[in-house]
Amino acid sequence: MEYVIGVALALGAMVFATMSGFDRDRSFYPVVLVVVASYYELFAVMGGGHALALETVAFAAFVGISVVGFKTNLWIVAAALLAHGLFDVVHGQIIANTGVPAWWPMFCLSFDAAAAGYLGWRLLAARPRAA
Numbered sequence: 001m002e003y004v005i006g007v008a009l010a011l012g013a014m015v016f017a018t019m020s021g022f023d024r025d026r027s028f029y030p031v032v033l034v035v036v037a038s039y040y041e042l043f044a045v046m047g048g049g050h051a052l053a054l055e056t057v058a059f060a061a062f063v064g065i066s067v068v069g070f071k072t073n074l075w076i077v078a079a080a081l082l083a084h085g086l087f088d089v090v091h092g093q094i095i096a097n098t099g100v101p102a103w104w105p106m107f108c109l110s111f112d113a114a115a116a117g118y119l120g121w122r123l124l125a126a127r128p129r130a131a
Contacts, residue, residue: 002103002107002110003106003109004110005107005110006106006107006108006109006110006114007113009111010110010112010118014114014115014118015118018122026070027070029069029074029077029078029081029115029119030066030067030069030070030074030077032081032115033066033081033084034062036062036084036108036111036112036115037062037084038059039104039108040055040058040059040095041055041059043055043100043101044099046099047098047099047100048098048099050096050097050098051095054094054095054097055095055097058087058095062080062084065077074119075120075123077119078116078119078120078123079116081112081113081115082116085109085111085112086109088104088105088108088109089109092105
């Protein structure tokens with residue numbers, strides 16, 4: 001169920017962003033990446049703060065990538081969203097964060113992958129086609 005909800009929520013949010021015009025701003029998807037990455041910081045605090053230092057390193061990496069993608073190429077942001085989803089798969093083996101809900105990795109993986117796919121689709125759709 002976590003996978004279905006993650007995909008549905010991501011696609012719903014991304015379609016809403018397109019329909020409302022929010023994603024016309026180049027910063028929209030990099031900000032989504034920053035927000036998605038920030039949840040592990042919250043979970044670290046909820047878990048007593050023991051994992052906060054390691055979570056901050058991972059968070060800083062995704063923030064840095066979002067800035068680079070914003071300034072250069074949004075395909076970097078799409079790849080980083082997908083990478084964050086893959087990070088969710090191995091997160092528990094890398095960082096012991098007791099604040100992370102058991103269902104979170106599956107939910108976040110599906111959200112991130114769907115958001116990355118949607119951004120990729122939007123980037124491809126925006127490309128001018130040869131006549």
